[in-house]
Amino acid sequence: MAGRDTTYDAFVSIRDFDIGQIMKMDSTLGILSFEGKIKGHGTDPKKLVANFDGKVNRMDAMGYRYQNIDMNLTADKGDIKASVVSPDPNIKLKLDATANMKSKYPQVDFELMVDTINLKNLKLMADDFKYHGKMVGHFTSADPNFLNGEAHITGSSIAYNDAYYSLDSISLIAKSDTSRNLLLLKSAFSMPT
Numbered sequence: 001m002a003g004r005d006t007t008y009d010a011f012v013s014i015r016d017f018d019i020g021q022i023m024k025m026d027s028t029l030g031i032l033s034f035e036g037k038i039k040g041h042g043t044d045p046k047k048l049v050a051n052f053d054g055k056v057n058r059m060d061a062m063g064y065r066y067q068n069i070d071m072n073l074t075a076d077k078g079d080i081k082a083s084v085v086s087p088d089p090n091i092k093l094k095l096d097a098t099a100n101m102k103s104k105y106p107q108v109d110f111e112l113m114v115d116t117i118n119l120k121n122l123k124l125m126a127d128d129f130k131y132h133g134k135m136v137g138h139f140t141s142a143d144p145n146f147l148n149g150e151a152h153i154t155g156s157s158i159a160y161n162d163a164y165y166s167l168d169s170i171s172l173i174a175k176s177d178t179s180r181n182l183l184l185l186k187s188a189f190s191m192p193t
Contacts, residue, residue: 007041008050020060030060040075045101048075063123066091078102090121105143111136130159133167139174146176147183 013035020029034057040050056069072083084095097110112135119129133156139149156167173184 005042005047009039011035011037012054016058028062030065032059033057034059036071045075045080046078048080049077050075064090064121089116090118092116103141105141108139108142108149109137128159128161132157143176146178146181147174148176149174 015033017032018026018030019032020026023029034054036052036054038050038052040048040052042048042050050073052071052073054071056071057067059066059069066086066088068087070083070085072081074081078101080099080101082095082097082099084093086093092115093113094115095110095112097108099109100107114131114133114135117131119125119131120127133153135151135153137149137151139147139151141148150171150173152172153167153170156170158165158167167187169187171184171186173182173186175182175184
């Protein structure tokens with residue numbers, strides 16, 4: 001029927017779903033437990049009005065059990081806000097992002113604060129590797145052919161085995177138009193202490 005749109009108000013709960021076995025990837029993936037509530041109407045990102053609150057209670061991946069990851073997403077007629085918070089001591093982070101979906105390519109802003117990522121404990125590498133830092137970005141257009149915006153990584157530190165590295169800042173600046181594409185990377189780096 002013309003003019004009608006989808007309306008939803010639902011609570012979704014998945015408990016102890018063995019995604020690895022179902023996808024025949026049991027050496028990589030394992031159990032997934034998730035719950036969330038979604039309420040809103042619409043499916044077109046430019047017209048969508050909705051709110052989603054969810055939590056990954058458990059997700060086994062690469063031999064590590066991720067848990068208690070909170071997610072929130074709100075959409076209001078093309079303006080989207082998202083938040084992800086992980087309190088896990090081996091991947092402790094907070095991500096806040098917004099996107100304006102009204103154009104062909106979205107405008108995106110984000111801030112990611114990584115308190116800790118421990119790749120050895122996450123079973124992603126054998127060596128001891130820990131990272132801490134902040135990333136912020138603002139892109140007026142996420143068009144991959146005409147990327148415009150900037151991202152900055154600040155206050156970073158890396159502990160790799162017995163070495164410690166400090167990164168003052170790393171900046172990526174992208175400017176594009178019909179006559180040129182510019183991608184500029186700036187960095188300052190301190191040697192191990």
